[in-house]
Amino acid sequence: MVTPFVWMLLTSVKSLGEASQVPPVIIPPTFHWDNYAKAIVSLPFMTFYFNTSFTTLAKVVGQLLFCSMASFAFARLRFPGRDAIFMISLSVLMIPGQVYIIPQYLIMKDFHWLNTLAALIVPGLFSVFGTFLLRQFFMTIPKELEEAATLDGCSYFGIYWRIMLPLSKSGLTALAIMTILWSWNDLLWPLIVNKSLTKMTLSAGLAYLQGEHFTNYPVLMAGSILAIWPMIVMFILFQRSFIEGIALTGTKG
Amino acid sequence: MESQGVVSPSPHIHATTHKRSNLARSQWLWGYLMIAPFFLGLLGFYIWPIIQTFYFSFTKWEAFNTYSWAGLDNYKRLVQDVSLLHALRNTVTYVVMFVPMSIILSIIVATLLNQKIRGLAIYRTLFFLPVVTMPAAVAMVWKWLYNGDYGLINYVLSLFAIKAQNWLTDPKWALFAIVVVAVWSSIGNNMIIFLSGLQGISSSYYEAASIDGAGPFRKFYVITLPLLTPTIFFVTVISLIGAFQVFDLIYMMIGSKSLMVENTQSVVYLFYKYAFENNDKGYASAVGIFLLVIIMLITAVQMKLQKKWVHYE
Numbered sequence: 001m002v003t004p005f006v007w008m009l010l011t012s013v014k015s016l017g018e019a020s021q022v023p024p025v026i027i028p029p030t031f032h033w034d035n036y037a038k039a040i041v042s043l044p045f046m047t048f049y050f051n052t053s054f055t056t057l058a059k060v061v062g063q064l065l066f067c068s069m070a071s072f073a074f075a076r077l078r079f080p081g082r083d084a085i086f087m088i089s090l091s092v093l094m095i096p097g098q099v100y101i102i103p104q105y106l107i108m109k110d111f112h113w114l115n116t117l118a119a120l121i122v123p124g125l126f127s128v129f130g131t132f133l134l135r136q137f138f139m140t141i142p143k144e145l146e147e148a149a150t151l152d153g154c155s156y157f158g159i160y161w162r163i164m165l166p167l168s169k170s171g172l173t174a175l176a177i178m179t180i181l182w183s184w185n186d187l188l189w190p191l192i193v194n195k196s197l198t199k200m201t202l203s204a205g206l207a208y209l210q211g212e213h214f215t216n217y218p219v220l221m222a223g224s225i226l227a228i229w230p231m232i233v234m235f236i237l238f239q240r241s242f243i244e245g246i247a248l249t250g251t252k253g
Numbered sequence: 254m255e256s257q258g259v260v261s262p263s264p265h266i267h268a269t270t271h272k273r274s275n276l277a278r279s280q281w282l283w284g285y286l287m288i289a290p291f292f293l294g295l296l297g298f299y300i301w302p303i304i305q306t307f308y309f310s311f312t313k314w315e316a317f318n319t320y321s322w323a324g325l326d327n328y329k330r331l332v333q334d335v336s337l338l339h340a341l342r343n344t345v346t347y348v349v350m351f352v353p354m355s356i357i358l359s360i361i362v363a364t365l366l367n368q369k370i371r372g373l374a375i376y377r378t379l380f381f382l383p384v385v386t387m388p389a390a391v392a393m394v395w396k397w398l399y400n401g402d403y404g405l406i407n408y409v410l411s412l413f414a415i416k417a418q419n420w421l422t423d424p425k426w427a428l429f430a431i432v433v434v435a436v437w438s439s440i441g442n443n444m445i446i447f448l449s450g451l452q453g454i455s456s457s458y459y460e461a462a463s464i465d466g467a468g469p470f471r472k473f474y475v476i477t478l479p480l481l482t483p484t485i486f487f488v489t490v491i492s493l494i495g496a497f498q499v500f501d502l503i504y505m506m507i508g509s510k511s512l513m514v515e516n517t518q519s520v521v522y523l524f525y526k527y528a529f530e531n532n533d534k535g536y537a538s539a540v541g542i543f544l545l546v547i548i549m550l551i552t553a554v555q556m557k558l559q560k561k562w563v564h565y566e
Contacts, residue, residue, distance in 0.1 A: 001379050001437070005386075007405055008394040020403045070291035078277070079284030085292060092299050096498055096548055098524050098541040102309065102534050103302030106318070126294030156283040185387035187501045192529055206389040207505060217397045224390035235385040239378065242385070246442060247449040 012036070012221035019218050035222040042219070043209055044197060045226055052201040053230075055120040056183040060176050062125035067175065068168070071134035072160040076146070086135075093128045101192070108193050119193040120201065124183060130175045133248075137171035138164060174245035177238070184231055202227040309538035320535055327539035337540065339515055340523040343428060347519065348496040350432040351439075356488055358436060359443035360481070364473065366444065367451045381441035388438070392505030395434045396421065421506060424516040431502050431517065443488050450484030451477065482563045490555055497548055500525065520544050 011019055013031040039045065073079070074086050104123055113119040145167075146159050154162070165172070190204040200208065209223045235242050313323035331337060366376055383391060398405050399420035407417040420430040458476045467475065500521040507517045518526075520540065528537035 001440075002382070003405075004391070004394045004398060004437075005382065007398060008390075011394075011397060022403060022408065024403070024405060024408055066291040066294065069287040073284045073287040077280050077284035077287070079281040082284060085288065088300070089292065089295055092295060092303070094549070094552075095303060096494070096521075096541070096544055098498070098521055099306050099545050100299055100302035102528050102538055102541070103305035104298060105529075106305075107298065107302070109318075122294075123298045126291055126298060128295065128299075131291055156280065157287075160287070181385060185389075187387075187389055187504070188525070191504075192525075203387050203389045206387070206393065210393060210505065210508075217400075217403075220393050221397065224393050228386050228390045231385045231387070232382065235381070236378070239374075243377070243381070243445055246384075246445040 008221045008224055011218055012225050014218050016216060016218055032218065035218040036226065038216075038219045039209065039223040039226060042212055043205055043223070045202075045205070045223075047198055048200060048202045048205045048227075049230075051117060051120070051199060052184060052203075055117055055124075055201065056180055058117075058121045059124040059183050060179045062121070063127045063130045063179050064172055064176060066125060067127055067130035068134050068165060068172065069160065070131045071138055072164055074131070074135045075138035076143075076159075076164075077156060089128050090132060093132065097188070101189070105192055113193070115194050115196040115199050117199060120190060120199075123189075124179075127175075127179070130179070133175055134168065134171055137168050141167050170244065171248070173241050174248045177242055177245040180234070181231070306538045306541055309535055310542050312535040312538075314533060314535045316532075318532075318534075323535060327536045330536060331539055331543060336515070336518075336523060337520070337543075340518050340520045343517055344497060344499065344519045346428055347432060347435075347499055348493060350429065351435050351496050351499075352489060352492050354432065355436045355439045355443060355492060356485065359440050359488070360447055360485070362440055363444045363447035363451055364477065367448060377444075380444055383438045384441040386438075388501035389505055391434060391438055392502050395430075395437075396506050399430055422511070422513055424513065427507065427513050427517045431499075431506060434502055434506070435496075435499065439492070443492070446488055447481065447484055450481050454480045479564045483565060486555070486559050486563045490552060493551055493555070494548055497544065497551070520547075 010027060012035055013033065014025060014028045014035075015032050018025045018028050018032075074082065108114050108119040108123075111118075113122070141164065145163055149159050149163055184201075185203060186201075187203045187207065190201045191207060194200055194204065197205075197208070206223060206227050210220060309320070310327055311323060311325070312320040313326065314320045362380060366373060366380075370376075401407065401417065401419040401422065404420070406420065411417060418426055420426045454477065458480070459472055462472050462476055498521050499519045503517055503519055503522050504525070507513050514522075521544070524537050524540045524544070527533045527540060
């Protein structure tokens with residue numbers, strides 16, 4: 001199960017000669033850290049880190065806000081057309097991405113958003129999955145608290161902001177984690193909308209690196225390590241939330 | 254809801270209904286305000302594009318993204334497209350290998366981890382690591398492991414006197430090799446879902462079975478498996494939908510330059526090629542709709558079949 005990770009690490013500090021020996025060198029006598037230097041020189045990794053973290057953060061904040069607001073309205077407020085709007089939203093969840101990705105790309109083009117971070121962020125701000133998840137979560141919160149708050153003259157927005165959100169921390173965390181995972185690792189969309197190196201994410205950058213250093217596996221492995229360590233560190237630090245998040249949502253998002 | 258046409262018997266009640274309708278109106282207002290950012294975004298970036306794709310699937314695209322009405326041409330092309338037929342065959346083969354392998358292994362791992370063993374958290378972490386690793390990196394390291402000349406896998410096999418294979422460039426093996434990677438990446442995720450399913454099974458069933466003298470395998474077969482069927486059903490539906498859209502691994506591990514493309518490309522890969530490499534967006538839209546229809550059919554069939562094998566308590 002961990003062999004690929006171990007092999008990735010070991011290969012990333014081998015020289016090209018050591019990597020292509022048969023029988024393989026398991027642990028190289030000296031560690032060739034210059035593979036990392038080569039990966040960083042051939043690609044703007046710092047820019048990739050910034051692009052990936054910034055777009056991920058923006059999507060998390062946007063989704064938490066938009067999804068939770070909409071979920072509150074769907075779960076608690078009565079207004080004409082509510083259930084119809086909810087059903088329409090839900091039906092989007094069942095449609096594979098390929099069905100909307102071409103027009104989405106054309107919209108980005110019309111907005112002159114290709115090769116900008118906006119293209120990576122904006123469509124990802126609206127999540128049916130997140131809205132559905134939080135609505136289910138809000139439904140489980142007892143109504144008594146809100147009724148008391150209404151009597152005290154609390155506005156609907158106040159109920160949402162001061163009662164529902166604080167009570168839904170685990171639901172919000174689950175959504176945040178799903179969004180981070182999905183955003184950090186996504187490949188297809190960044191590949192389509194951003195061709196310029198300065199606006200690439202780590203995932204698309206790796207695909208590009210593979211094109212450049214076709215068979216220099218030590219450099220490719222160093223690049224992979226550079227791309228995956230932040231998620232692995234985050235997972236180890238927030239393991240419980242990750243696992244609860246998956247158990248709660250059941251999908252990779 | 255509104256008190257229209259009702260004669261108010263007293264000013265006091267009138268005031269209350271008035272207040273209530275104000276309250277209702279403020280609820281409407283807040284309701285619309287709060288769904289607006291989400292729903293407008295959904296309309297603009299998802300629902301409208303979905304409608305457009307339906308329209309595009311009846312158009313022909315020329316240079317500079319101009320297009321004209323083409324009637325059913327794309328759909329006629331769809332049924333004669335040999336590449337699509339191959340892609341569909343590859344995708345179905347992938348799905349048929351991937352889904353059972355992933356689910357069976359995940360159930361086994363979950364069952365093993367559902368016991369009070371030492372270092373449980375470490376095992377769980379190790380199985381889960383691939384889930385948080387980006388597919389692009391996963392694909393790259395596996396490509397290296399599979400390498401025909403210097404790959405670790407061929408070396409290990411050679412120790413057992415098994416002949417080296419060109420895993421990713423041999424049509425016999427390529428798709429299977431990709432399935433192995435996909436299964437490896439998915440076990441952690443499914444295992445967590447199965448674990449929470451297992452923890453929902455009351456221990457009294459097992460106690461009763463112990464009294465009846467059932468061994469661990471019998472217990473698994475008679476209690477665990479039937480009571481886990483709702484979870485298995487859920488994971489199957491999700492895995493099938495995901496597997497039909499496989500793209501990342503094939504894109505990274507095979508790549509468009511390889512001669513193996515025809516033997517491994519999935520429907521989504523072909524879609525990507527038509528839409529963004531060949532700029533054949535009208536036909537690609539038709540392929541997208543085709544995929545939608547397949548996924549909906551398969552999900553519908555599963556919903557129908559579930560009555561036959563899923564036990565709800």
